[in-house]
Amino acid sequence: MRWKWTIPAIYIIFILVPIYWLVNMSLKTNAEILSVFSLWPQDLTFANYMVIFTDPSWYSGYINSMIYVSINVVISVCFALPAAYAFSRYTFVGDKHLFFWLLTNRMAPPAVFALPFFQLYSSIGLFDTHIAVALAHCLFNLPLAVWILEGFMSGIPKEIDETAFVDGYSWPRFFVKIFIPNIASGIGVTAFFCFMFSWVELLLARTLTAVNAKPISAIMTRTVSASGLDWGVLSAAGVLTIVPGALVIWFVRNHIAKGFALGRV
């Protein structure tokens, strides 16, 4: 099996080549993109990036995306923690049905919800706010967070709870002081997944925003259709949307392997 490493190696090259091509495009001028075909920039330019960093209608998109993704991650994790504890420790009327119902929302196609969401959030005056997008993304992130955390919590022996209660801990104090540190990596993984699905989603985020909370990915689509095809700036914007994801992966790299199994190995 000496040649075994070639399989992942080929796969990684397959992943990286299209990304390289995007970076390559972002460092070229439009004239060069359309006239010369070259594997690397002949006339290296950072002008495309400067366009994005100096124009508020571009860079505010990144800030908007960051804001609603952060709100969503905080809401999802905080609400899911007690719920996941309940599912992992107790049985109660309708628990199985409730759990499955929550999961069904992860299966709901965003296309089905786009228009009703627009009407709902317009009618309560939240249209074009960060909180609207964050709440809409809770539809699929909250069930996912409960599901992942439940997996991690079920791996913690029940004796830990019982010992703490015998020692006179109240439930909230036990939960914050003892239980949460025990599932810290699970919380990290949950936050990672919520970040991931909120960051990559476009359809709902675009439907629920107009100007003030418009995400970067929606600004990209608008620019493509409006100004002809500015391939250089489009590529530069694309490269910049990859950066936050890459940073997050770097921080959780040691937990990825276990985390992707959602605590269920």
Place this chain on the structure above:
Amino acid sequence: MIEKQVNQKAWFMVLPVFLLVAFSAIIPLMTVVNYAFQDTFGSNQFYWVGLDWFKEIIHSERFHDAFFRQVAFSAIILTIEIPLGVAIALAMPKKGWGVPVCLISMALPLLIPWNVVGTIWQIFARVDIGLLGHTLTQLGINYNYTQDPVAAWITIIVMDVWHWTSLVVLLSYAGLSSIPDVYYQAAKIDGASKISIFRYIQLPKMQRVLLIAVLLRFMDSFMIYTEPFVITGGGPGNSTTFMSIDLVKMAIGQFDLGPAAAMSLLYFLVILLLSWVFYTVMSNIGEESSNGGV
């Protein structure tokens, strides 16, 4: 397994999640149901039409086509990505510097916004400026995804493999890395072949995570919207108009809210039904393996 205690007060812990999800799920769903059974001539005047919209959708050729394209797409995606993901996970290094390199570069496509994934592949596959399109044309292959339905399908499938196989790889890898070395040593002493190690040690350990992978991949491929929308916009013709794309066209493009709502409900029901089947199978297998002690 943890012995669970009966405690009805646990509902209070679940209540915030229940209310929040209900707000985001039930109210919009009621709107959809509202449209699905009524007709409107504008100005908020609604007329009860019963199941008419459902009959119209079920008998419409357009729905059949989009539905079969969608089923074919999900089937192709699952048959390619699941075996490929497992194979890559099996070949990955288990320790050393290769591990973080593999994990980080493989996780990368998962965190790229979906429309950027579409943009990347558009730039990569275009005949005039893309590396892939340009190279194929130079090699004398007639490849143009904006005109040729077959090329469009291949482009979208390759793109999805690029985008999502990593999820299967990482899940399978997580399953594999939970197998203690003792198992392999025992297998070696018994002189087990590679195939029987895979069949009797690795596959059972991966079973649960693989079912998560199948479930997630099925749901997401069945709901795919953004990536094909960016690359082909559903074309050429209607050849890559999947269910979500068709639905958005109908609801927002043509504003046919009645049929669109009826289609939404059917679409959602199909996903629910199939996911329920996967979920049941998953929990049964999960129980078997935890009782069977593999």
